[in-house]
Amino acid sequence: MEARPIPTTIPGPAGGRNGAAPDDAPPQRRHVPGEPGLWVLLLGEMTVFAVLFGVFMHSRNEQPALYAQQQLELHRNFGGINTLLLLTSSLAVVIGLHAIRRQLPRLARASIAAAMLCGAAFLANKYLEWSSLLNHHHNPHGDNFFLYFFVLTGLHAFHVLIGMGVLTAVLMLARKPLLSKTQSAFVEGGTCFWHMVDLLWVVLFALLYLVH
């Protein structure tokens, strides 16, 4: 995919496609989505979740029979629908970002709003799933499987909520015809954050619902 920068009010460096760049000009630097510092946050978050996944797998290895039995109590439909919702939202966010880059504000707003709608549907589905489990007396105090299930999905839902806040800010910026350099970095960074939330869910879905 072409990493085309968002049009900003601040002119880019001299040279480029139309400029007459001298032969000894330094090679063009690779574009980092968002800004380099943002990746401290994203990689930090992913490291914490990776450690948690490791802790979950370690606990699972100690009680494989219990984990296999309790996993059957989960409704895969809830997890499957949530996976589809987040994957769709990620696609919508990519379309939105491309629309912002091509200065198509209407498409950009519609795409980001669709991604947020998917996020809201994810949370509503999560609420229904949790209610159903609690009604069947599966709670964090029951056994290790459900303790980790509620902790991991709860932490992830918390990140979805933060992501929704970030997407709200991106939606407001998508109304503007031109963005400042900082604003365009925020838009790219915000969409990267949403992709991270999606990526974490895909791993969580596999670990909690599918792995035997």
Next chain:
Amino acid sequence: MTTEALPTATQPPPAHTRSPHGGWLAEFRIDPRLMRLFVYSGLLNVAAVGIGFALLMHMVPPPSPTWSKMQTLHWVQQHRTSILIGALICTFFWCFFVTWMAPILLYIRRMERTPLLTTAGVLLVAGGGAVITMIAVAWTIMAFRAEDATTVQTFLDLGFFLFLYTWPGFALVMVIIAIAIFQNVHPTPILPRWLAYYNLFAAMAMAPASFMGLFKTGPLAYDGVLSFWLVCIDFFTWMIVMTIVMLKAIRKDEQRLQQI
């Protein structure tokens, strides 16, 4: 006859490099040696965790919240003197959190026009300093009354709740540092932007400690992977990272002052 003014050596600097402040903030003539001393004082805080908390108080790994009153009493009686010495060291050195934060607050002040973030930061650090001092006081009383099982268990719990459950105030300090960096009004960046994102991450990583009241076992109990290990590693790594960055910022300021 021309009205054009002749260029002089005392012309003000261009607008985009001019400090938005007046008075002492515009000059910002820090004493680098004293600033460094304050920053290094935070390392005493971290060292006290290793020596006082882990080595002498035997709190790493922490005693389990599932222990019975008598088990806890026996454990405290076994390490009584050592716990009292460790608690004394922690009570003394953990208050250096306040001196360590002072240069950071000074730089936050330099990054904003009206001192809103600075005021919130000062208040949070003052409250945080009081909390930090109380943590080891709770464990001192626990060892001091090592004959009554109920008192011992209660004060052991109180110490851990003061140690971990009070994370929101410290997370807010991190968020304030992040906002100050994002909203920096000074023409030359004082602290790097990645530090803002790192502070946001460090603040979020402490959130699991909020659930420690609901669990006595598992990752969210006060001896768990999330509530204890993640929060402790996150917080003390943050102190070390901030120390390194602050030392660099002070060196930069020192070089600036030498050029004047």
